[in-house]
Amino acid sequence: MEQRQRVALLLGPPGLWLTVFFLVPLGIMAVFSFRAGSFGAERELFTLDNYRQFLQDSAAQHLLWRSTGMAFLTAAFCILLAYPLAYFLSFQAGTNRLTLLTVLIIPAWTSFLLRILAWKVILGSTGALNSLLLWTGLIEETAPILLFSREAVIVALVYVWLPFVALPIFAGLERIDRRLLEAAEDLGCRPWQSFLRITLPLSIPGVLAGFLSVFIPTLGEYVTPLLVGGVNGIMYGNLIQDQFTRALNWPLGSVLSLVMLFLVVLFTLGFGRRVRLSDLAGV
């Protein structure tokens, strides 16, 4: 009985928070997806037209796949960059690891928007990258290369999410029993062999956790593409934002959001077998 009370006390506040600010709005959105309009009498009308409209809208579907691809690439690059970093922290950094970990996280303390805007400065025609290329003689006149493209969106997002991928991988590597590596060495394994056959397989759950923690938020991203994406970098999230803020088509916006949510749930279920929830928290 007392145990149950303690659980209720612990789960109550976050549960209430989730219900009020997540589940209820989600429910409202689900209801809106079956409505004919955002306001007035139309809001009371039941319809399936919004779903039909999405199924016929090849442009929106195309954008969804493109955004999925961009989110996948972002997550993949994050892992490629974060894995060696986490490996170094876990196996080589020794007593400095806490300091280095803090250094890794410090950029995340600055505002997200500020960091994206910084990329604009770096990639812009008068920015650092252009000046460097000009100085090395690789280019002869400045141009806003990279800025306003799909690549710019991915570069900026990889930078933003890198620490969030490094942490779960680091946590996964920390959990590996070092005696296994010693045993492998004793039995004549070369370092790369013990990495491929022990370290890598055992760190996969952390890698997948890192992947999901980038892939999911990136799929719905709209601020970064708005700032550095230009004409070709826009993402599915921009389409959703437009429906809510400009077109005032809340029902269609709800359908677009729910489709994305469905996709994310599918992915998570697919990965779920291999990931423990605790890995996502990085503990």
Next chain:
Amino acid sequence: MNTRHRISRTIGLAIGGLTLAACAGAAPQVSNLIVLDWAGYELPEFWAPFAEAYPDISVDYSFFAEDAEAFAKLQSGFEADVLHPCSSWWGLYVENGLVQPIDTSRLTNWASVQPDLAAQGQFDGEQYFIPWEWGYESILVRTDLVEQVPDSWTDLWDPQYAGHVALWDAGEANFVMTAVALGFDPYNTTPEQRQQIRQRLVEIKPNLLTYWVDYSEMAQMIAAGDLWMASNAWPDAYGYLLDDGYEVDYIEPAEGRLGWVCGYGISSTARDLDLAHAFLDALLAPESMAYLIDTYYYGAANAAALEIADPDIVALLDLSDPGVLTRRTIFYQTLTEEQRDFMTSIWDEVKAAP
């Protein structure tokens, strides 16, 4: 005995007080006026006569960044006294009963308001909106960076500017602009014409550096030289870049510049009509409107303001030629819900197109 006496006296006083209040009439029943407005329009210089007449009433602003946002806010039950949407939305406000007719006989500055602009605020014979500021939309161009200064909206598609053009990220503006470039009547299009407009907007993509969202950022990109041309730019960006010494031109395309009007309406939930009318009248005062011209490089609905505004700005933007209002400018018109729907969805399709 004593108590009863006191009660009756209190009631008597109360009734007397009520009668007095009713007789005074002009004494406002509220302590503030809530204005739903664009950020940047909260300057007290815009309504100085109101502050003089009602020193105890505070003017409280609630801001919006897009017309759609203001409309959604009111539709969702936000209670404002006075609001400031732009003309293409006015019809929707009237249709949805969100505004009430304005008694223009109570506006001392009404007589000198330009009739062509005033007409846009009339629906079913009633004045629902007073026009306030108007402005152009045209192509802003860095004359020192292009070889040929454009002279038509169709030049936005010209490959000689490839990679250095920006369109405004706004469905209605791009629909109207493209319709004008193609020689269509933007407010009377056939489905085939709409298909053509969509096609043309997809075809312009290789020419674009980006879509501009934030107008000060657009001005910065022009200043940096990344952008040579920005479509649907407003006169204030032109004015500021000129002031900073950049070689820019704000062309008058062969088809004409586009034009927009915004203005004030009285919400159907306004709490004090005297205050609301007095505020509108103060906004229309020649001094208020001249301050607008000088600060924002916009046109003023009150013709009397032109005489006291900075003559350089008036000349630069041709504000005093009555022809700019009647012939030379293609003004945005109020949209039906259907028109708004297809304009925004065409733009969404264009943006999503590979």
